[in-house]
Amino acid sequence: MQFQTTRTLILASASPRRKELIERLNVPFSIYTADVDEQSIAVLTPEQYVKDVALLKARAVAKMHQNAVVIGADTTVAQGNTLLHKPADAAEALAHLQALRGKTHHVLTAVAIIEEDGRETVFVEKTAVTFKHVSDELLHAYIATGDPFDKAGGYGIQTDGMFLVERIEGDYLNVVGLPLATVCEQLLSQRIITL
Numbered sequence: 001m002q003f004q005t006t007r008t009l010i011l012a013s014a015s016p017r018r019k020e021l022i023e024r025l026n027v028p029f030s031i032y033t034a035d036v037d038e039q040s041i042a043v044l045t046p047e048q049y050v051k052d053v054a055l056l057k058a059r060a061v062a063k064m065h066q067n068a069v070v071i072g073a074d075t076t077v078a079q080g081n082t083l084l085h086k087p088a089d090a091a092e093a094l095a096h097l098q099a100l101r102g103k104t105h106h107v108l109t110a111v112a113i114i115e116e117d118g119r120e121t122v123f124v125e126k127t128a129v130t131f132k133h134v135s136d137e138l139l140h141a142y143i144a145t146g147d148p149f150d151k152a153g154g155y156g157i158q159t160d161g162m163f164l165v166e167r168i169e170g171d172y173l174n175v176v177g178l179p180l181a182t183v184c185e186q187l188l189s190q191r192i193i194t195l
């Protein structure tokens with residue numbers, strides 16, 4: 001499909017995975033990020049947390065680029081009401097992966113769209129992911145690749161983290177970092193992109 005836009009689009013994310021996914025729309029966009037303190041957001045529920053962080057990122061960039069549509073996003077992994085952020089070191093990565101092993105958790109991505117007139121649209125996509133009951137040996141081997149350290153929950157489903165996953169229920173690309181089909185649907189409904 002060939003989408004079109006006459007508007008200036010900005011992706012407020014440094015994530016290479018989100019960049020690759022937005023590129024699939026084949027419309028021009030720029031990337032700008034702002035230094036925000038995600039730890040300043042209180043965690044009441046996983047859904048509220050990712051919405052607030054996505055808005056924090058998008059609003060910071062929108063302040064600097066008021067003549068553009070800004071798309072911000074945040075992804076987190078929730079085991080119940082416990083958030084598993086990007087692990088700081090190998091010990092934390094192992095703790096995350098052991099907590100997920102043999103269980104079902106949720107990956108939540110919030111997307112915030114801020115238009116030129118300041119209108120804000122925010123939604124959350126939720127995908128259930130079930131891990132296999134894998135050995136510590138496999139977990140250590142995966143951690144040794146270095147892959148877990150820039151990913152919520154300590155794994156990437158699109159990389160060697162796939163060997164940990166038994167099944168998913170929901171949007172695969174949401175687990176990668178952006179629910180592209182829902183983003184596309186929202187951008188079309190707001191006439192930010194057209195066919």
